[in-house]
Amino acid sequence: MNDREKKENYMTKDTENIIVVKNLMKKFGSFVANDNLTFEVRKGEIFGFLGANGAGKTTAIKILSGLSFPTSGDVMVAGYDVYKERELVKKNIGYMSQKFSLYEDLTVRENIRFYGGIYGLSSKYIKEKTEDLLERLKMKDIQNSLISSLPLGWKQKIAFSVAIFHDPKIVFLDEPTGGVDPITRRDFWEMIYEASNAGITVFVTTHYMDEAEYCDRVSIMDKGRIEGMDTPGELKRQFDAQNMDEVFLKIAR
Amino acid sequence: MQNQTEYIVEVSDLKKTYEKVEAVKGVSFNVSKGELFGLIGPDGAGKTSIFRILTTLMFPSSGDVKLLNYDVVSEYKNIRTNIGYMPQRFSLYQDLSVEENLAFFARIFGTTIEENYDLIKDIYIQIEPFKDRLAGKLSGGMKQKLALCCALIHSPDVLVLDEPTTGVDAVSRKEFWEMLIRLKQKGITILVSTPYMDEANMCDRVALIQNGEIMSIDKPEAVIANFGRKLWAVKSNNIYQLIQDLRSIDFIDTVFPFGEYLHVTAKDLDLDLKDLKLRLKEKNHSEIEILEIEANIEDCFMELMTK
Numbered sequence: 001m002n003d004r005e006k007k008e009n010y011m012t013k014d015t016e017n018i019i020v021v022k023n024l025m026k027k028f029g030s031f032v033a034n035d036n037l038t039f040e041v042r043k044g045e046i047f048g049f050l051g052a053n054g055a056g057k058t059t060a061i062k063i064l065s066g067l068s069f070p071t072s073g074d075v076m077v078a079g080y081d082v083y084k085e086r087e088l089v090k091k092n093i094g095y096m097s098q099k100f101s102l103y104e105d106l107t108v109r110e111n112i113r114f115y116g117g118i119y120g121l122s123s124k125y126i127k128e129k130t131e132d133l134l135e136r137l138k139m140k141d142i143q144n145s146l147i148s149s150l151p152l153g154w155k156q157k158i159a160f161s162v163a164i165f166h167d168p169k170i171v172f173l174d175e176p177t178g179g180v181d182p183i184t185r186r187d188f189w190e191m192i193y194e195a196s197n198a199g200i201t202v203f204v205t206t207h208y209m210d211e212a213e214y215c216d217r218v219s220i221m222d223k224g225r226i227e228g229m230d231t232p233g234e235l236k237r238q239f240d241a242q243n244m245d246e247v248f249l250k251i252a253r
Numbered sequence: 254m255q256n257q258t259e260y261i262v263e264v265s266d267l268k269k270t271y272e273k274v275e276a277v278k279g280v281s282f283n284v285s286k287g288e289l290f291g292l293i294g295p296d297g298a299g300k301t302s303i304f305r306i307l308t309t310l311m312f313p314s315s316g317d318v319k320l321l322n323y324d325v326v327s328e329y330k331n332i333r334t335n336i337g338y339m340p341q342r343f344s345l346y347q348d349l350s351v352e353e354n355l356a357f358f359a360r361i362f363g364t365t366i367e368e369n370y371d372l373i374k375d376i377y378i379q380i381e382p383f384k385d386r387l388a389g390k391l392s393g394g395m396k397q398k399l400a401l402c403c404a405l406i407h408s409p410d411v412l413v414l415d416e417p418t419t420g421v422d423a424v425s426r427k428e429f430w431e432m433l434i435r436l437k438q439k440g441i442t443i444l445v446s447t448p449y450m451d452e453a454n455m456c457d458r459v460a461l462i463q464n465g466e467i468m469s470i471d472k473p474e475a476v477i478a479n480f481g482r483k484l485w486a487v488k489s490n491n492i493y494q495l496i497q498d499l500r501s502i503d504f505i506d507t508v509f510p511f512g513e514y515l516h517v518t519a520k521d522l523d524l525d526l527k528d529l530k531l532r533l534k535e536k537n538h539s540e541i542e543i544l545e546i547e548a549n550i551e552d553c554f555m556e557l558m559t560k
Contacts, residue, residue: 052422053393098420152296178420179448181295181463182555186509193493208449209423213512214492232513243512245423252424 016043018169018201019064024073026059033059035224037073041217043169046192046202048212051221052252057205060221061172064203066090078169091119094163094171098178101159104148108139111147112162119166133161153184157191164195171195173204177211189214209245218244220251227251259286260319261411261442262307267316269302276302278465279316284444284458289437291456292446293550299465300446301341304415307444308338321410334362337404341415343396347389351380351399354388355406362407372439373402376432394425401432412436414445418452430455450551461554468557473550480548480556483523486514489538498536502529509555514542516552 019041026034033056041047051057062068064077066089075082078092102111109130116126134140137157147155156176164171173192177185189211196202196216204215212218212232219229228235228251232244241247262284269277277299284290292300305311306318309329318325320332345354355377359366370377380398383391388399397417404412414433418426430452437443445456453459453473460470469476489495492515499508499517504525506518526543533541548556 052424053420055422175420179296179416181298181558182450182551183509183558184295189510190496197493207420207422207426210512214510248423249427252422 017041018043018045018078019047019203020074020076021064022074024060024063024075025071026056026063026068027071032224034063034070037226039219039226039229041170041201041203043201044196044199045217046196046204046215048215048218049203049205049221050212050218050248051205055221055252056224057221058174061174061203061205065093065095065172091166092169094166094168095174096159096163096171096176097174098156098176102147102155102162105146107144107146108134108150108158109143111158112165115162116165121166129165133165137161153180153187156180156184156188160188160191160195164200168200170201170203173202175205175207177206177208185211209243209248212244212248220248222252260284261286261288261321262290262444263317263319264303264307265317267303267306267318268314269299269306269311270314276465277306277313280462280465280467282460282467282470284442286442287437287440289433289443289445289455289457291453291459292444292462293448293450293453293459293554294446294462295448297464298462300462301415302465304338304413304444304446308336308413309333310338334407335410337407337409337412339400339404339412339414339417341419343400345388345396345400345403348387350385350387351391352384354399355402358403359406364407366406369406369408372408372436373405375435376405377402393421394428397421397425397429398432405436410442412441412443414443416446416448418447418449426452450549450554453550459550461550461557463554463558468560469553476550476553477548480553482518482556484546484548484552485517485519485524486511486542486544486546487517488514488540488542489533490540491538494536495533495538498533498538502532507555507559509552511551516546518556 017040021037021039024034024037037060049057063070063075063082066082066086069083077089080088082089106114112130112133113126134143160176177188180188192202206212215232217229217231218235219226221227228247230238235247239247239250241250260283265281267277267280280303292303294300306313306325307320309325309332312326321335323331325332349357355366376398380395383395388396391399418429433443433445456473458472459476460467461476462468487495487499495515496508496510499505499515504520506520509516529543530541
């Protein structure tokens with residue numbers, strides 16, 4: 001990517017909102033899991049969605065990915081309404097979680113083909129893109145290995161590639177690097193940067209506070225509310241903190 | 254062999270093989286009485302295998318392993334009554350209440366909650382308001398506290414905790430380590446595993462483990478002192494581009510993102526900072542910052558991994 005392209009990419013980043021959430025409420029009985037959330041995410045942005053366990057992150061991600069209805073509020077994802085256009089929302093997003101993302105008893109190649117098929121891509125396209133992907137991941141040699149035989153770090157790289165195989169507008173990553181070794185964790189973040197540079201919006205949760213620093217903007221939830229949202233640099237200034245770890249402790253403790 | 258210090262755990266050339274996979278490849282270490290010992294490494298490093306062997310849930314393929322001077326193979330029954338074990342997966346009875354779980358664990362070890370209440374008091378009072386709630390209905394943080402209480406209720410000499418902080422948020426992690434420090438002060442020997450490198454600093458000694466092998470074993474400050482080369486933190490207006498550009502410079506060795514900076518090592522002992530700054534300016538970087546820093550445990554871990 002040359003400078004001009006990057007600049008254009010940055011410009012679009014600045015103008016186009018790919019996620020728009022206004023006064024989102026989600027209640028389970030009397031329990032308020034998401035309390036009046038309002039935020040926007042720009043196209044191509046790496047948006048860190050942080051919070052303590054039980055703060056309401058998973059609930060919000062489920063709503064944003066069309067798996068659960070809000071109790072009230074407006075939520076637009078990739079230009080679609082999560083109340084009325086859930087299937088279109090799902091088609092335009094990718095999702096990867098720490099726990100389940102690939103079929104252990106299928107090979108690397110089979111997993112890629114399966115996900116490509118689910119998103120309705122043609123066999124020819126899947127075949128071409130798979131070759132390209134295996135090349136880039138340097139995984140040609142293991143394309144016919146079962147996922148179960150691979151180290152966690154490799155699995156997570158494949159899982160991420162599969163999650164963006166259909167060129168979604170947004171990819172949701174739920175603790176993608178938990179338990180991964182420190183070098184692979186950093187390789188993984190370089191893949192995230194790459195995707196973001198290619199215009200894919202990245203919505204990511206993590207418990208590693210150094211990873212919060214890699215995000216363009218970060219929101220921090222506590223007890224169902226967003227208590228801080230800005231660039232890491234600005235949050236550190238606001239909360240008079242040395243690093244994001246301190247910001248997090250000041251908000252969530 | 255004569256022991257100068259009293260070792261609570263003695264592991265010598267431990268190997269564990271599952272079918273074709275060698276999960277633990279000849280690991281040796283000792284843990285002294287009252288020590289807080291950390292096994293630091295990613296998933297798949299062999300941490301759980303080692304802990305399952307130490308807690309007599311599984312036999313080693315080979316090697317000598319002793320806990321409290323008892324052999325884990327021939328004298329496993331003596332070990333079981335004297336250790337507390339918190340497995341990685343929540344393993345309490347979900348359909349019993351908080352109090353019932355605790356009473357159950359006390360009773361199978363032939364004791365009562367009252368007898369050892371002092372030991373768990375600090376932790377238990379935090380979940381006591383919910384003592385009638387089913388364990389399955391607790392939040393993650395409360396489950397963890399209950400599991401720790403259940404592992405402690407028979408006043409064990411050794412506590413073995415398998416990744417107690419994995420998937421736990423930064424605040425709860427901090428609180429958990431504060432609890433461990435307090436338990437250590439009561440004289441309990443603690444073995445704990447974690448994939449979070451920053452937690453190494455809370456331990457008396459750590460073993461850095463990867464692919465079934467211990468890469469380094471020492472006090473955290475000694476591990477850091479052994480880093481053995483200079484390290485710089487570098488940043489500019491475009492961090493992503495900076496990674497690529499630094500890697501293309503011939504005298505740069507490793508480049509790793511670390512929060513808002515990149516951590517960089519040089520192929521030679523030192524780095525010509527002026528030259529580096531100039532080269533980065535040529536590549537259109539601005540707001541360039543370069544400072545020499547001290548390595549942390551994660552730097553050391555990555556250095557050992559690439560060796």
